[in-house]
Amino acid sequence: MKKPLIASSLILSNIMSNNNIFQEIDISSDFCDAAIVEKRIVKAMEKYGYDEEDVFALKLSLEEALANAILHGNQHNSEKKVHIRFLVNREKVDIYISDEGNGFNPLAVPDPTKEENLQRPNGRGIMLIRAYMNLLEYNPQGNVLHMVKLSDH
Amino acid sequence: MSEYGPRIEIENNDGIITAKLLDKEILEERTINDIQESLFSLVEDQPRIKLIVNFIKVKHLSSSALGTLIRLNKRVEEGGGALTLCEIKPSLYEVFVITKLNRLFDIYESLKEALDSYSE
Numbered sequence: 001m002k003k004p005l006i007a008s009s010l011i012l013s014n015i016m017s018n019n020n021i022f023q024e025i026d027i028s029s030d031f032c033d034a035a036i037v038e039k040r041i042v043k044a045m046e047k048y049g050y051d052e053e054d055v056f057a058l059k060l061s062l063e064e065a066l067a068n069a070i071l072h073g074n075q076h077n078s079e080k081k082v083h084i085r086f087l088v089n090r091e092k093v094d095i096y097i098s099d100e101g102n103g104f105n106p107l108a109v110p111d112p113t114k115e116e117n118l119q120r121p122n123g124r125g126i127m128l129i130r131a132y133m134n135l136l137e138y139n140p141q142g143n144v145l146h147m148v149k150l151s152d153h
Numbered sequence: 154m155s156e157y158g159p160r161i162e163i164e165n166n167d168g169i170i171t172a173k174l175l176d177k178e179i180l181e182e183r184t185i186n187d188i189q190e191s192l193f194s195l196v197e198d199q200p201r202i203k204l205i206v207n208f209i210k211v212k213h214l215s216s217s218a219l220g221t222l223i224r225l226n227k228r229v230e231e232g233g234g235a236l237t238l239c240e241i242k243p244s245l246y247e248v249f250v251i252t253k254l255n256r257l258f259d260i261y262e263s264l265k266e267a268l269d270s271y272s273e
Contacts, residue, residue, distance in 0.1 A: 031181045056213070056244050063180050063215045113253040119227065121220030124252050128216055131251045 019048075019089035022096075026081045029074040034066045037084055041095070044088035050151060057132035058093055058149050064125035065097050065145050073099025073143055093149040103142030158191040160184070169271050170195060171264065173207040179214040189221045193228060200232035205267045209240035219254060226258060235259075239267035 027033035038059065045055055066082065074080035085096040112123045130136050135148040157163055162173040172192060176184055196202055206222070222238070229236040237259040241249065249255040261267040 031183075035181070053244065059213055060215070060248070063213075067215060067217065118253060118257055119223060121223045122216075124216040124219060128248065128251065 020087070022085045022087045022094070024083065024085045026083050029070045029076060029078050029080050029082060031066075031070070034063075034070070034082075037086075038062055038066075041086055041088060041093065045093060048088060048090050048151070049153060050093075054093075054149060054151065061129040061132045061147060061149070062095065064129050065095070065147065068125050069097050069099040069101075069145070072104070073101035075101065090153070091151055093151075094146075095148070096144060096146050098144040101143050103139075105142060106138050157194055158187055160188050161191045163195070166268060169203045169205065169268055170199070171205040171207055171268075173209065174211050177210055177212045179211060179218040182217065185215070185217050185221055188218075189224070192221075192225050196225070196228050196232060196234065200234060202229060202232065202234035203271045204229060204234060204236050205264065205271075206236070206238050207240050207264055207267075208238060208242070208245065209264070211245060212242065214245065214248070216252075219248070219252065222258065223254075235271070237261055237267045237270060239264050 025037060027037060041062065042055055042059060045058060050058075066084075069082045070076060074082065080100040082100075083096075083098040085098075087094040106126060109126055110117050110123060112118070112120065112127055117123065126136070129145075129147060132149075133147045134150045135146070137146050138144065139146075157172075160175055162175055164171045164173070172195060174188065176188070179185060179188065192204075192206070195204065206225075226236050239261045240263065241260060246255070246260070249258070249260065259270070261270060
């Protein structure tokens with residue numbers, strides 16, 4: 001695992017974080033950095049009392065969103081960055097994920113639960129995010145994803 | 154049987170092969186590729202395999218992992234074998250329900266039920 005790109009900037013933003021300010025981070029298009037950001041968000045959720053179910057939902061959604069940004073948006077090009085903007089507080093987990101791709105039309109993604117698509121190995125990421133998050137939206141171009149998980153407490 | 158890699162633990166019960174997934178989180182590309190390789194090797198070595206994939210240790214998996222299972226299912230069926238999944242935690246089972254993959258796979262709650270299904 002190569003040395004994480006973002007370790008020092010995470011430490012800095014941690015010192016400055018409070019619960020109404022978004023933290024912003026750029027990660028390279030590999031899964032090492034993604035795992036670090038995920039851990040940071042999960043830790044913050046636990047600190048604000050989100051339960052296991054919420055953490056599961058967020059982990060899954062974040063995993064799918066980052067995979068899409070890295071693999072589809074950035075074409076797995078390690079030179080391209082994924083920009084993550086996130087806020088965790090008692091009310092919600094709010095995340096924006098931008099990639100350097102040209103975007104796509106989320107409405108054009110076929111329904112993976114249809115009989116003819118069920119055996120396709122791909123195409124379930126967006127559906128899962130929609131199922132587990134309270135809000136999922138894209139910018140018009142389709143290269144910025146916005147998702148929100150509201151807390152139950 | 155470490156010849157199938159460190160990510161799965163193999164057991165043979167009267168010809169029924171159980172592959173226990175050892176990773177708690179099956180999210181990263183590399184993990185998924187390793188697991189796919191291991192499971193496909195199993196099927197290659199024994200085309201008419203009676204295979205059970207045991208999820209007891211798994212807490213998280215991504216949709217790419219679901220893709221691996223779909224490919225595996227296809228491969229097993231092509232070879233004349235059979236595949237069942239078992240010991241999937243409720244939170245994970247929900248992922249199969251949401252994606253309607255619970256209709257594609259034979260899923261049993263317990264390993265025992267999965268083993269028994271092959272004796273019928």
